[in-house]
Amino acid sequence: STLTLTFADGEANVVASIKRWMGTNKTLDVQPRKVTPVEASGDILKHLRHMAEEALGRSVTQAVITVPAYFDDAARNATKEAARQAGMEVLRLINEPTAAALAYGIETQSQGTIAVYDFGGGTFDISILKLENGIFQVIATAGDTTLGGDDIDHAIALYALEQLKIDPATLDVQTWNKLLSVARMKKEKLTADADVILKWEGVEVHLTRALLEHLAAPFVDRTLQCCESALMDAGLTPKAMTSVVLVGGSTRMALVKQRVAEFFDTTPLDQLDPDLVVAYGAAVQAEALTRGNSDNLLLDVTPLSLGLETYGGIVEKIIHRNSPIPCAVAQEFTTYQDGQGAMKIHVLQGEREKVSDCRSLAQFELRGIPPMVAGAARIRVTFALDADGLLKVEAEELTTGTKQEVVVTPIAGLEITEIERMLRESSEHARTDIIERLLIEARVAAELAVAEVKAAITKDAALLKPGEQGMIEAQMGTLNAACQGTDRARIDHEVQALNAMVGPFAERRMNQAISGALTGKNVEEVK
Structure with missing residues (x-):
């Protein structure tokens, strides 16, 4: 294509790997103007729409679009906006590995547990899916959005420069892009040939398949580490896979096929063109949505947990990572202060236990809570994820029916690489996070206990015996x-000691309340 030739010739004004920037504030300098990732993607989708219209001979206004499995809410919203700018309605967004599994499920009528290994040019994704009785369910995903065939091209280019004794820092952007393009072509040629010659500035560099596999091995190792992570999330072993699907041009390499086969102890499926299988799955889903003639149900999962802030700055997860979507989960909360008339709803995304370690998605206030004692109000919070992975949060006070809601459409999104960092840090800090959470919960429980005792003393000090108030205080x-x-056991012990000390006073308060309630009533009324 013209774009490929332009890039190969070293043209600097070429946008590449734009998916990595979807949902961020990054701008791209494409003379004579600056464009956002959404605008660049919109132009690409518009070009594809025109190609489809030319091939089909009719107008195209709807599409099923595939996205990397690790796209967050911001990136998915950005993709839908790009489609809107291209003049298309998005029928559904599908994770790329899920689309590939859909294609193979239709093509071969596969049943069982399938690993979809998607090693493309710019990203890597692994998804573990259950296929049974026509139902496709993603049960775990993992990946690396900065890992792909581009990295292997980079390694080949650096090797060539090393052999030529050229400092990479001396190359301008156009020259470097041209060298990368040459490296990519030689890599693809080595898929079929045992050796090739890379010519650069009149000098030849001899490349062999063995050398290519040596350069590519560290990147293939990283993909298998992602596979281990996904299997751990799914609670499965590699041998539990009934089949493994290869997706993405990088899977054409013999080394990749060999290492994947060894890891999963099975020969991977590669009957379908790895560059086309994702598009094939999207086409199958589009047909099902527009004609309704498919018996297959597609269930995706959310890549990061979603929750809200609770008292003490800790996170209560409502929808957990790898939950099938679409889904809706409701949970009830209450107030922590007497007469509390409003509640802040702070929506968060991430796997850590503290608010400060998670990503803030949105905040709003639910007002109009009737005056009640702490803990009496009932606030139902509902998290609803649609089929595109977009989130709506609704809070309702159940006594009055007062509602507030927010649809999470963040303008400044999370860079995709941050998702991987969040998952990695949640694993690294799992033990310390839970210890800190339990400490915070103990402090909150202590604070509430002290507040309740103070309120009781203020109201019924007359029921205290001489010296009792001093001991309690x-x-x-x-x-x-x-x-x-930071001694949680000591805090728990002192709370128990306070409860034991306040016990007789609390009993006298209860007796007085019962006596007051019964005053002036006969036996029949009490019954």
Whole structure:
């Protein structure tokens, strides 16, 4: 194509690997103007729409679009906006590995557990799917959005420069892009040939398939590490896979096929063109959505957990990572202060236990909560993820029916590489995070216990016996001091000691309340 030739000739004004920037604020300098990732993607989709219209001889206004499995809400919204700018309605967004599995499920009537190994030019994704009775369900995903065939091209180019004794830093952007294009062509040729010659500035560099496999091995190792992560999430072993599907041009390499076969202990499926299988799956889904003649149900999963902030700055997960979508989950919450008339709903994304370690998606306030004692109000919060992975959060006060909601469409999205960092850090800090969460929960419980006791004393101080108030206040001081430290067991112990000390006073309060409720009533009324 003209674009490929232009890129090969070293033209700097060429956009490449734009998916990596979807959902971010990055701008691209494409003379004579600057464009956003959404605008660049919109131009690409518009060109594809025109190609389809020319081939079909009719107008095209709808599409099923595939995206990397690790696209977050911002990236998915950006993709839909790009389609809108291209004049198309998005019927559905599908994860690329899921689309490939759909294609193979239709083509071969596969049943069982399938690993979809998607090693493309710019990204790597692994998805573990269950296919049974026409139902496709993704049960785990993992990946690396900065890992792909481009990295192998880069390694070949650096090797060639090393042999030529040329410092890479001396190459301008156009020259470097031209060398990368040459490296890519030689890589593809080595798929069939044992050796090739790379010519650069009149000098020849001898490349062999063995050398290519040596340069590519570290990147293939990284893909298999992602596979291990996905299998761990799914609670499965490599041998549990009934089949493995290869997707993406990089899977044409003999080394990739060999290493994948060894890892999963099975010969991977590659009957369909790895460059076309994702598009084939999207076409199958589009036919099902427009003609309704498919018996196959496609269930995707969300790549990151979604939750909200609770008192103390900790996160309560509502929809967990790898939950099938579309889905809706509701959970009830309550107030922590007497007479609390509003509640802040802070929506978060991530796997960590503290708010400060997760990504903030949106905030809003639910007002109009009737005055009640702490813990009496009932606030139902519903998280609803649609088939495109877009989130709507609704909070409802159940007594009055007051509602507030927000649809998460962040303008400044999370860079895709940050998703991988979030997952990696959640694993690295899992133990310390849960210890810190339990400590925070203990401090919150202590704070609420002290507040309840103070409120009780203020209301019914007359029921206290001589010296009792001083003892209780001293114990509250001891508890507050314990909360300043990090010994959770001590905090729990001091809370129990406070409860035991307040017990007789609480019993007298209860007796008085019962007596007041029964005053002036006869036996029949009480019954």
